Amino acid sequence: MAEAKRYYVTTPIYYVNDAPHIGHAYTTLACDALARFMRLDGYDVHFLTGTDEHGQKVEKSAKAAGVDPQAFTDKVSQNFRDLAKAMNYSNDDFIRTTEERHKKACQEIWRRLKDRGEIYLGSYAGWYAVRDEAYYGEDELTVGPNGKKIAPSGAEVEWVEEPSYFFKLSEWGDKLLAFYDANPDFIAPESRRNEVISFVKSGLKDLSISRTTFNWGVQVPDDPDHIMYVWLDALTNYITAVGFPDDQSAMYKKFWPADLHMVGKDILRFHAIYWPAFLMAADLEPPRRVFAHGWWTNEGQKISKSLGNVIAPLHLVEKYGLDQTRYFLLREIPFGNDGDFSHRAMVQRMNSDLANGIGNLAQRSLSMINKNCDAAVPQPGDFNEADERLINAAEEALPKVRDFIREQGFHKALETIWQVIGEADRYVDEQAPWALRKTDPARMNTVLYVLAETIRRLGLLLQPFMPQSAERLLDQLVLSPEARTFAAYGRDHALKPGTALPKPEGVFPRFVEPEAAS
């Protein structure tokens, strides 16, 4: 059965207590490239990001700042909207857990779980460290000199008990395993999938899903003493945004289940275990896929606030350029692995791949057209074998890139595009249009036409990754907006000979080290 061409992709909602860093930028960037690709490929895309604004930490931070929590979150969530704008993300919606629509959705999913007998009232007890605001397991504790129990962090813990509602997660282990088995692509990469499965196989405990010790959260229906605990609240955002609780709405029917939840590896468990369990328990469909990507290090060092080596995305954009940063993050490491950000590697990518690669190819080709073809798309003659080879290589790149994008292989997609660039450079050298200028101008025209066509396709392919630069590249070929989708990728949408072209300008500057002060 033919399903409508729609694609729903989400980032996690980011906890507003953190300042936006490279991790946030990276997750959303991957989703953005995916969303842009799917749109160009004819899909109706819904790309969601947002902020998680509830919880004890937010409540405390607001208090410390002397404002009420809502005013506090209004302010800090703006940082994430600013980031989205600065990184040129194309999200269709930005959800905040403090919105009315979301509270309604949370309370409704709670009611459904309650009605189906998936929630019961119990009490949550454990060793709690006030300083860390966290519970610890018995086996993590050590005994301090004064005989008190000490958390791994060094904080003293005390035994506390509070009433709490529980979700019967323990009853969902087998159903989850059956679900993973029936949906082998549900968790990626493969190694993460294995971890999740082994975790579930080791047995699941019921999950505490309410708290009474603070107020900043969604109230539990019919029990005002409790607020809903983070994960049920946070995860529900994914269905809130497509119209839940109105699960008969056009929006919900069209976009749920989500095609992909992109997450960092640290929150995989919540997305791959709790979330499908919540949904199945509420008789809703689980999402289709969760991808857990890796973390960045900075010049080989683990990034941490205490080391003071946090990477601010805006700083990178300012220093290297927006599209250069986007390109680096998606190209440098196999998506899913951890990766290292270093100035050296960044400059390498920026100069070798961008300036010397696509930048130089476009500039050398378009300059020759500008100077030797009356600044218009040249009239080609018949294609010879070499021409066909390059045209075909470019033609075949789209389906290859598509396959890689569908499995979130961003680095492979870019590598595929760069193979075409390499072939085009070899083609220029072999054909030597600068020599043909005198010996065989008609053949020169054909060669330059083939190059322009190749650049057209490269520009189209680069749009999801480097939207602004690709746009400038395509502007230099005077492509109409309709001619910029993948529907216009083929030969039947080839450049029209005679089309006047502007004087080309470099799109990818090289990075030049500032001279050391002497």
Add this chain to the structure above:
RNA sequence: GGCAGCGUAGCUCAGUGGUAGAGCAGGGGAAUCAUAAUCCCUUGGUCGGGGGUUCAAAUCCCUCCGCUGCUACCA
């Protein structure tokens, strides 16, 4: 500790039974259209150590060494 995985050229990684690969870095050459960019050739590896299975092992098995991830309620 338990479970899982990894260790291949200076760097990042591909290669899962049949003559060791790519990109970048290094060396040499060509070309001069282009952001001194490009193209060609090339140096470089006892595929972590040892043992075994096989006509044949980076690839399968055993063992040792080193590294990483997961091992539940801060998000």
